Every structure is written in C-alpha cells, then in structure tokens.
Amino acid sequence: MELALQALADSNRRSMLDALTRGPATAGELAGLLPIARPGVSRHLRVLREAGLVEVRQEAQRRIYSLRLEPFTEIDDWLSRYRALWQQRMHALHTEVARGKRERRSTT
Missing domain, CATH: 1.10.10.10 (Winged helix-like DNA-binding domain superfamily/Winged helix DNA-binding domain)
Structure with a gap:
C-alpha cells in the first residue's frame, strides 16, 4: 500500500x-x-x-x-477508519448547528 x-x-x-x-x-x-x-x-x-x-x-x-481495483480497495479499507472519525465529527457539527438555529429562533 x-x-x-x-x-x-x-x-x-x-x-x-x-x-x-x-x-x-x-x-x-x-x-x-x-x-x-x-x-x-x-x-x-x-x-x-x-x-x-x-x-x-x-x-x-x-x-x-x-x-487494477485491488490496491484501491486496500486503500479504501485503510481510510475507512478515518472516514468514520470524520463522519462522527460532521454529525456532531450538524447537531451543534441545528442547536444554534433553535436557540436563535427561541430568543427572537
């Protein structure tokens, strides 16, 4: 790899x-x-x-x-654990953005 x-x-x-x-x-x-x-x-x-x-x-x-697809599959498998970390962080960011929007609506 x-x-x-x-x-x-x-x-x-x-x-x-x-x-x-x-x-x-x-x-x-x-x-x-x-x-x-x-x-x-x-x-x-x-x-x-x-x-x-x-x-x-x-x-x-x-x-x-x-x-040749095999090396790309191997790289993708290796990257998958890092992709999972980013997906968790993006989900947390989405949650915080949604929370911020709700708070702004409730204060106006």
Whole structure:
C-alpha cells in the first residue's frame, strides 16, 4: 500500500488514473493528457505499474493500460477508519448547528 500512496502523491499520475476510470487507454492517449514529454509519461506509467495501480497489455505495437481495483480497495479499507472519525465529527457539527438555529429562533 505504501507504493500506491506514494504513486498517488503526484498530480500527473492522478490525472492518468482519472482518465483510466473511463476505461482502458493507450500510453499515447494518456500522454496526450499531460503537459510533459513522453519520457516523463513513461516514467509515471512505470511508477503506476510498480505500485500495482495499473496493468498493461500489449496489442501489436500499442500498450493498453487499465486500472487494477485491488490496491484501491486496500486503500479504501485503510481510510475507512478515518472516514468514520470524520463522519462522527460532521454529525456532531450538524447537531451543534441545528442547536444554534433553535436557540436563535427561541430568543427572537
């Protein structure tokens, strides 16, 4: 999971992953999304492969990239305990806001 989180830290790699949520794409299609040279795109794709976030298959001269869901599921599972904390805090905030509105209505 550590490699996946490190890979997600880069905005160019996140842009590639966002594009892959719409379906598989070639390296050229992904390169067209970024304002960087092709060697940089290749390095980013290698990082994503090594982190296990994408898989690649060869079709003739083209490399087709697609998302691997397993690492995202693992990250989501890890984040779920933090999400629960935030949900509790947001619920408490909602309660306090509602209480404040009731108090303002009762004093006017």
